[in-house]
Amino acid sequence: MLTASETLGRVVVSATNAWRRAVLRRHGLRRRTIHLPDSETDIVCWMPKDVERTCNQKPSVLLLHGFGSNGTESWASHVSSLxxxxxxxxxxxxxxxxSTTSRLERSELFQAHGIHTAILSLRVNQSFVIGHSYGGFVAYRLAHLYPEFVTKLIIVASGIMMDCHNNDYALRKTGANSVYDILAPTSVPALKQTLELVLNGTPKIPDFVLKAMLKRSSCGAD
Structure with a gap:
């Protein structure tokens, strides 16, 4: 049985994600699963309700989120401006x-191929691409592999000047044993360390909410 704080944490996280989904819907987007031709891969994507009509009126923009996040969480607060x-x-x-796959590939090349195939299946042949953090690596690979598809490219906070010293600094600051522990925290203290590094300050989020965030992340939900 869940404690009162655990229940409250789940309510807060669920309500926050419901609000994000509502924002996307309010701005004319719908959520759709695109089954790729390999029959092993499904890409979940928010898109205009009428893709053809909207793309005839406006240029397309593909927004790629960072590591440990998802499209809904990363971009909901930016939709009203775009x-x-x-x-x-x-x-x-x-x-x-x-988004899921039973394929064994694990690389930004595989990500780029899957996203490109998914968007082409919607009959969208060109797009601006904006990638944040890990999404920037995927965006770069999209431009590299499919230059005819990417008409403009923006890469945000993808650590293009990083070297081994950056990882050493992150490990010292967080006290983590490995970079993996920073990227994929499995406990509330570890998540706090990651957020402190990412936000450049101590996050003012209650532990019961952080615990619910970890639980939801481990389930792959958004």
């Missing part, structure tokens, strides 16, 4: 959110 000017496509990258 939807009037662009046809928005917001996928969950594979292994995050609700």
């Amino acid at each position: 939807f009037r000017h662009f046809a928005l496509f917001i996928p969950d990258l594979l292994f995050f959110g609700s």
Whole structure:
């Protein structure tokens, strides 16, 4: 049986994610699962309700989220500034959110191929691409592999100047044993360390909410 704090944490996290989904719907987007031709991969993506009509009126923008996040969580707060000017496509990258595959590949090349195939299946042949953090690596690979598809490219906070010293600093600051522990925390103290590093300060989030966030993340939900 859940404690009162655990129940409250789940309510807070669920309500926050419900609000994000409502924001996306309010701005004319719908959530759809795209089954790729390999029959092993499903890409979940927010997109305009009428893709063809919207893309005829506005340029397309593909928004790619960072590691440990998903499309809904990363981009909901930006949609209101973008939807009037662009046809928005917001996928969950594979292994995050609700996108899944039974293929064994684990690389940004595989991510880029899957996203490209999914968006082409919607008859969208060109797009601006914006990638944040890990999504920036995928965005770069999209431009590298499919230059005819990517008309403009923006990469945000993807650590393009990183070297081994950056990892050493992150390990010292957080006290983590490995970079993996920072990228994929499994406990509330570890998640606090990660957030402190990412946010450059101590996060003011109650432990019971952080615990619910970890639980939801481990289930792959958004």
